[in-house]
Amino acid sequence: MTNTQSTDVILIGAGIMSSTLGALLKELAPNWKMTVFEKLSNAGEESSNEWNNAGTGHAALCELNYTSEKPDGTMDISKAININEQFQVSMQFWSYLVSQNRIQNPQEFIKSLPHMSMVQGQANIDFLKKRFKALSDNPLFKGMEFTEDPEKLMEWIPLMMNGRLQEDHIAATKIDTGTDVNFGSLTHKMFDHLESLGVDMHYQHTVTDLKRTNDGLWEVKVRNLESGTTAVHKAKFVFIGGGGGSLHLLQKSGIPEGRHIGGFPVSGIFMACNNPEVVNQHHAKVYGKAKVGAPPMSVPHLDTRFINNQKMLLFGPFAGFSPKFLKHGSVLDLFTSVKADNLVTMLAAGAKNMSLTKYLIQQVMLSKEQRMKDLREFIPNAKTEDWDLVIAGQRVQVIKDTEAGGKGTLQFGTEVISAEDGSIAALLGASPGASTAVHVMLDVIKRCFPTHIKEWEGKIKEMVPSYGQLLMNNQELLDHVHASTAEVLELNDPTKTRGSHLLKQA
Numbered sequence: 001m002t003n004t005q006s007t008d009v010i011l012i013g014a015g016i017m018s019s020t021l022g023a024l025l026k027e028l029a030p031n032w033k034m035t036v037f038e039k040l041s042n043a044g045e046e047s048s049n050e051w052n053n054a055g056t057g058h059a060a061l062c063e064l065n066y067t068s069e070k071p072d073g074t075m076d077i078s079k080a081i082n083i084n085e086q087f088q089v090s091m092q093f094w095s096y097l098v099s100q101n102r103i104q105n106p107q108e109f110i111k112s113l114p115h116m117s118m119v120q121g122q123a124n125i126d127f128l129k130k131r132f133k134a135l136s137d138n139p140l141f142k143g144m145e146f147t148e149d150p151e152k153l154m155e156w157i158p159l160m161m162n163g164r165l166q167e168d169h170i171a172a173t174k175i176d177t178g179t180d181v182n183f184g185s186l187t188h189k190m191f192d193h194l195e196s197l198g199v200d201m202h203y204q205h206t207v208t209d210l211k212r213t214n215d216g217l218w219e220v221k222v223r224n225l226e227s228g229t230t231a232v233h234k235a236k237f238v239f240i241g242g243g244g245g246s247l248h249l250l251q252k253s254g255i256p257e258g259r260h261i262g263g264f265p266v267s268g269i270f271m272a273c274n275n276p277e278v279v280n281q282h283h284a285k286v287y288g289k290a291k292v293g294a295p296p297m298s299v300p301h302l303d304t305r306f307i308n309n310q311k312m313l314l315f316g317p318f319a320g321f322s323p324k325f326l327k328h329g330s331v332l333d334l335f336t337s338v339k340a341d342n343l344v345t346m347l348a349a350g351a352k353n354m355s356l357t358k359y360l361i362q363q364v365m366l367s368k369e370q371r372m373k374d375l376r377e378f379i380p381n382a383k384t385e386d387w388d389l390v391i392a393g394q395r396v397q398v399i400k401d402t403e404a405g406g407k408g409t410l411q412f413g414t415e416v417i418s419a420e421d422g423s424i425a426a427l428l429g430a431s432p433g434a435s436t437a438v439h440v441m442l443d444v445i446k447r448c449f450p451t452h453i454k455e456w457e458g459k460i461k462e463m464v465p466s467y468g469q470l471l472m473n474n475q476e477l478l479d480h481v482h483a484s485t486a487e488v489l490e491l492n493d494p495t496k497t498r499g500s501h502l503l504k505q506a
Contacts, residue, residue, distance in 0.1 A: 157282065349409070
């Protein structure tokens with residue numbers, strides 16, 4: 001006979017999203033009882049783990065796929081603005097947690113690091129210059145610089161310029177207020193804080209089923225992986241934040257909003273430098289442009305990373321394929337996610353995305369030396385023996401039917417699926433993901449607790465001063481947010497950087 005326990009909130013998955021939602025709710029409703037279930041032995045071991053993601057504080061400072069050229073030749077920066085605004089929300093909440101002593105030592109999870117875009121060839125340089133000028137007119141991107149000057153580029157990225165042919169025509173933008181974020185460390189800090197407040201943390205516990213009961217509560221069946229015993233927990237609200245595992249649980253919930261949704265897993269591979277002399281010659285996150293026909297998540301980048309306070313250098317990502325939805329998942333994950341209600345959607349996606357399938361097959365077949373060839377577009381003198389392959393995390397791209405794309409449209413962003421009554425919500429999708437976690441979780445709170453929002457608004461604005469506003473439309477608030485978050489999180493202050501400008505041309 002299984003025992004039944006009751007709680008107010010159940011969080012499934014101990015990653016950055018659950019920790020963020022838990023930390024927000026504990027500020028807004030400190031008396032609510034909260035329980036967390038994680039099937040691994042620790043928090044932040046899947047997508048949030050520092051080895052399983054790029055560690056980029058995504059603010060659209062360097063990611064070229066967040067801007068696009070319109071048919072009339074002008075630059076569309078709307079997505080870049082949205083992502084930057086959302087990252088500012090995360091920064092404000094992290095700053096609040098540190099200033100209120102909820103978490104300590106911000107340098108252990110976030111560090112200032114220049115963000116750069118680098119392109120080669122005249123057509124790409126024209127694109128980058130146009131992008132730079134469009135962003136420069138927006139106060140969110142204050143401090144960005146552009147240059148084609150080889151001497152200035154040698155100053156910025158010596159490792160990437162050494163050994164480069166004289167006729168190579170390249171250009172770059174640089175902004176010093178970018179960040180490297182260790183989402184694994186941040187996740188641990190927030191869960192440590194929640195545990196200190198009495199939140200029940202259950203590791204090595206996997207949710208096997210969930211269903212709505214007649215009294216309007218959610219009944220969640222959980223198996224203890226150590227003892228093999230099963231328990232039933234009831235809650236008023238359930239959040240499914242299990243990364244790639246969220247889709248299966250959403251399907252088990254049976255809510256109509258979860259129908260006709262599928263997922264396609266893509267694994268990531270990075271190359272990590274094992275030579276400290278090479279690592280010390282580079283200090284930036286440098287994003288390039290995806291090759292023609294390649295999907296958005298394949299944008300190549302050379303990243304300085306700080307993992308366990310050790311400086312590292314990673315290049316990638318290279319795509320791989322596994323039918324697993326989680327790095328620690330099952331090879332049956334993809335097949336068992338196909339149901340009667342999403343079969344047509346999945347088949348339509350397969351027919352539409354033959355180019356993606358071909359790309360993934362090509363990526364899987366790459367040898368190390370072929371990957372080195374891609375790396376040498378960034379570091380001409382790269383030596384094979386200085387680099388090792390590292391398997392990163394699994395990302396499940398959402399497949400759904402949309403008005404714009406029709407049946408089986410592959411989505412490359414983050415999706416929140418919630419029941420009409422707000423009693424359950426699930427997070428699906430990938431990038432920019434963790435960087436926008438606070439914005440996404442505030443959206444979950446607004447959707448799922450509409451009757452509380454009015455009473456909570458004052459507290460939300462205390463935690464996130466820009467809540468309900470666009471920073472780009474309020475220079476005074478923008479400067480305040482930039483200065484205060486930089487001070488508390490010990491980062492470069494954008495209000496003290498020089499204005500955007502075009503540097504000397506080659």
